[in-house]
Amino acid sequence: MPGKQSDDLDPQRMRFVEEYLKTSDATRSAIAAGYAPKSAKTRGWKLLQQEPVKAELDRRKAEIREKTGRDIEDAIKEADEAIKFCKDNKNPMALTKAIEHKHKLEGFLKDKTPGNAQGFVIQINGVDFGRQDGAAKVIEGPVVDA
Secondary structure: OOOOOOOOOHHHHHHHHHHHHHHHHHHHHHOOOOOOOHHHHHHHHHHHHOOOOOOHHHHHHHHHHHHHHHHHHHHHHHHHHHHHHHHHHHHHHHHHHHHHHHHHHHHOOOOOEEEEEOOOOEOOOOOEEOOOOOEEEOOOOOOOOO
């Protein structure tokens, strides 16, 4: 086993670690751990700088790797393969989902939450998907391949 649970973490910081392992989002994890939403962004960043928190995150990630034989790099590689497959098979709906999944893994996209009413937008071939009004908006300009 990669080690035992850190005795240096109080229950609130331990909850932050647990949430961060699920979301990779320091702000959301800080709020879920009971820190004030107003200061959660700063608090989450500061918690990630603390040696006991970093050590516990490393220990837990190693435990997960040992148990599953996988890590985030494996998941990102699989997402890249899914994106290629969707492009090769010209399946735009599946491609949208695969790109969304990869961006979530990399921390670029977050799920829509009540505190984040804007949600997210995905752009494919100049069409903007994910607007609040449900309509598709055609974007003028160059299209960059994903």
